[in-house]
Amino acid sequence: MKYKLKYTLIFLLNFIFILTIFTDGMIKTYELSDMAFSEDVDLNENTISGKKKIIYLTFDDGPSYKVTNDVLDVLKENGVNATFFIIGNQIKGKEDVLKRIYNEGNGIGLHTYTHKLSKIYSREDVFIEEMIECRNEINEVIGISPNIIRFPCGSNKRLNKNYLKRLHDEGFRIYDWNLDNTDGLNSKLSPDTLYRKAIKGSENFQEIILLLHCTDMHKNTCKALPQIIKYYKSKGYEFKVITENTPELYFHMKRITSK
Ligand SMILES: [Zn+2]
Secondary structure (H helix, E strand, O other): OHHHHHHHHHHHHHHHHHHHHHHHHHHHHHHHHHHHHHHHHHHOOOEEOOEEOEEEEEEEEEOOOHHHHHHHHHHHHOOOOOEEEEOHHHOOOOHHHHHHHHHOOOEEEEOOOOOOHHHHOOOHHHHHHHHHHHHHHHHHHHOOOOOEEOOOOOOOOOOOHHHHHHHHHOOOEEEOOOEEOOOOOOOOOOHHHHHHHHHOOHHHOOEEEEEEEOOOOOHHHHHHHHHHHHHHHHOOOEEOOOOOOOOOEOOOOOOOOOO
């Protein structure tokens, strides 16, 4: 009986010893992985949960002569690029501006030919024809045929499953936005207000498509731009241009990642 107790005690002590090593190991592993994770976040600010943070600056309604050129100057000074959703009938007389957008490495998308809402949203056919017309106009000036499109005022309530399929069959890729500096509603807001709106809520997004405008009414957007760029750089965002390989983004529709 005495021996039995002794062996039981030895067995128990061994068991506790092994358990201690095992749990200690577990804790150490946990601490290590935890450290690796926080190190990743602390030392490399351009990741959230190990994924890259990306911002796509997008400018609608150009080209304009003054402001689009000024925007291009700011982008160049800061070594970043943006994507311009072009209105077809705005190109004439501003071919040099379109060429400059393209030659300086920026993305080019379609934003219809007239931007006249009553016309472009009258029928799906008209909308598609306007996009093609815009694409042809761009092609005549710079020799490329972009297929990335943006609905004027957004696809909200204008896009449904069948229409989406039709647009995809035409080869188009659709890009709404998830952040907006609201210069489309009021171009006269102060540069500081436009800056604050352009960053508000950005912490919620791994990838940001920021809506901005570059008609000649949007001088304040251009004034806010250096600060906007500085902010996103400081937060570790990578500035990218939208291409046909960029995952699409639709309002109120799930983001589709496959082409
Ligand atoms: Zn527009």
